Amino acid sequence: xxxxxxxxxxxxxxxxxxxxxxxxxxxxxxxxxxxxxxxxxxxxxxxxxxxxxxxxxxxxxxxxxxxxxxxxxxxxxxxxxxxxxxxxxxxxxxxxxxxxxxxxxxxxxxxxxxxxxxxxxxxxxxxxxxxxxxxxxxxxxxxxxxxxxxxxxxxxxxxxxxxxxxxxxxxxxxxxxxxxxxxxxxxxxxxxxxxxxxxxxxxxxxxxxxxxxxxxxxxxxxxxx
Amino acid sequence: xxxxxxxxxxxxxxxxxxxxxxxxxxxxxxxxxxxxxxxxxxxxxxxxxxxxxxxxxxxxxxxxxxxxxxxxxxxxxxxxxxxxxxxxxxxxxxxxxxxxxxxxxxxxxxxxxxxxxxxxxxxxxxxxxxxxxxxxxxxxxxxxxxxxxxxxxxxxxxxxxxxxxxxxxxxxxxxxxxxxxxxxxxxxxxxxxxxxxxxxxxxxxxxxxxxxxxxxxxxxxxxxxxxxxxxxxxxxxxxxxxxxx
Ligand SMILES: Nc1ncnc2c1ncn2[C@@H]1O[C@H](COP(=O)(O)OP(=O)(O)OP(=O)(O)O)[C@@H](O)[C@H]1O
Ligand SMILES: [Mg+2]
Numbered sequence: 391x392x393x394x395x396x397x398x399x400x401x402x403x404x405x406x407x408x409x410x411x412x413x414x415x416x417x418x419x420x421x422x423x424x425x426x427x428x429x430x431x432x433x434x435x436x437x438x439x440x441x442x443x444x445x446x447x448x449x450x451x452x453x454x455x456x457x458x459x460x461x462x463x464x465x466x467x468x469x470x471x472x473x474x475x476x477x478x479x480x481x482x483x484x485x486x487x488x489x490x491x492x493x494x495x496x497x498x499x500x501x502x503x504x505x506x507x508x509x510x511x512x513x514x515x516x517x518x519x520x521x522x523x524x525x526x527x528x529x530x531x532x533x534x535x536x537x538x539x540x541x542x543x544x545x546x547x548x549x550x551x552x553x554x555x556x557x558x559x560x561x562x563x564x565x566x567x568x569x570x571x572x573x574x575x576x577x578x579x580x581x582x583x584x585x586x587x588x589x590x591x592x593x594x595x596x597x598x599x600x601x602x603x604x605x606x607x608x609x610x611x612x613x614x615x
Numbered sequence: 616x617x618x619x620x621x622x623x624x625x626x627x628x629x630x631x632x633x634x635x636x637x638x639x640x641x642x643x644x645x646x647x648x649x650x651x652x653x654x655x656x657x658x659x660x661x662x663x664x665x666x667x668x669x670x671x672x673x674x675x676x677x678x679x680x681x682x683x684x685x686x687x688x689x690x691x692x693x694x695x696x697x698x699x700x701x702x703x704x705x706x707x708x709x710x711x712x713x714x715x716x717x718x719x720x721x722x723x724x725x726x727x728x729x730x731x732x733x734x735x736x737x738x739x740x741x742x743x744x745x746x747x748x749x750x751x752x753x754x755x756x757x758x759x760x761x762x763x764x765x766x767x768x769x770x771x772x773x774x775x776x777x778x779x780x781x782x783x784x785x786x787x788x789x790x791x792x793x794x795x796x797x798x799x800x801x802x803x804x805x806x807x808x809x810x811x812x813x814x815x816x817x818x819x820x821x822x823x824x825x826x827x828x829x830x831x832x833x834x835x836x837x838x839x840x841x842x843x844x845x846x847x848x849x850x851x852x853x854x855x856x857x858x859x860x
Pocket of ligand 1: 628631633651652654655657660
């Protein structure tokens with residue numbers, strides 16, 4: 391063990407890593423937010439929809455949650471062009487991650503739909519609220535509060551594990567950028583040490599942000615670690 | 616013409632028929648109480664009136680006009696005139712007291728926020744909770760929550776208030792604060808249909824008492840008559856157990 395650490399190379403290219411981290415953050419936030427919409431709609435359909443719709447949602451959820459995210463993104467990036475559908479690598483990562491997050495979030499949010507008290511929903515109904523209004527004013531705040539920690543955890547999963555899949559189809563997010571840079575001068579150990587540190591900072595910042603949002607908007611006392 | 620006329624109403628939960636032809640009238644400004652053993656269908660009567668449990672026969676008229684329970688729009692219109700408060704878990708847990716009361720008038724009926732809030736605060740004072748406007752339901756006692764639920768129901772200015780055992784989930788010392796609220800509303804001439812096990816209260820506030828058993832009205836009349844001189848064996852038996860047991 392007489393490896394000679396040289397972090398100078400890494401600091402010289404630190405800007406590029408930061409750019410990668412910023413892209414990772416953007417991808418994570420976008421995929422999570424879009425996935426939240428998909429998940430909310432699917433969970434509502436699964437709870438209140440007619441049976442063919444519920445079946446369709448089940449097929450989507452089972453299909454996505456039982457296949458690796460990498461395969462889904464490869465399918466979009468390498469598979470679809472054969473059908474004449476060509477999307478950029480970033481678009482494929484965004485769409486793939488959104489569909490992926492949407493399926494997992496359907497399952498997470500479904501628990502929230504099921505745990506709303508019937509009496510609250512009936513009270514809403516007799517006060518003249520439509521189903522959509524009840525979802526908006528009763529179910530969503532209930533979910534936000536009761537399963538906020540599960541949602542926040544899932545955001546971290548998407549942010550760290552989800553987005554890094556992009557590296558494999560040439561998206562220069564944090565992992566991709568680290569691979570690019572270290573393959574130029576073979577300082578793998580140094581680059582990946584710093585990259586790991588950046589991921590930790592990223593999740594810490596994200597957790598802190600989520601905890602503050604939770605506390606402020608939903609009266610949730612979330613633990614950060 | 617009665618304000619509310621329930622005529623030969625049948626209702627089912629799935630295949631199980633629980634109301635087998637219920638009839639009674641409520642006049643404007645009257646307080647009418649439904650009493651009877653557990654499972655006799657009292658809650659179901661209130662639920663069918665606001666369209667939560669489907670009516671499978673008979674009809675309900677408000678001011679002489681029949682409510683078509685097959686039409687979502689007609690049910691909505693009926694809910695504008697009749698408000699219901701359940702036994703428990705009425706309030707929206709994730710909203711403050713004030714928002715619980717103002718949500719439907721502002722967001723559903725589209726009335727101006729300032730005006731609705733002023734009214735809501737008046738209603739909260741009526742139920743003795745003006746100082747709790749910014750509290751969340753889980754910060755209130757059960758009795759306070761029920762009073763907020765009553766205020767919320769009143770915020771939509773219903774003509775008829777339906778109260779389903781609003782005190783039965785409460786500790787004895789909290790019962791009175793809710794009953795006081797109901798008393799006050801009765802004094803103001805609010806038309807009410809209530810289900811209650813508080814017999815002395817029922818006797819005090821009701822103009823008419825309806826005794827139900829097994830999905831049917833067994834007998835009805837002024838409280839004195841029903842409590843002191845019931846004609847049916849079933850009612851005699853029931854009140855005998857409750858009032859003397
Ligand atoms: N959601 C439901 N599904 C199926 N059956 C129900 C449902 N709610 C009530 N029932 C049945 O309908 C009948 C009447 O019930 P209801 O709740 O109207 O009685 P109640 O007079 O209000 O009784 P209690 O005094 O105990 O509240 C009972 O036999 C009950 O088991
Ligand atoms: Mg009942």
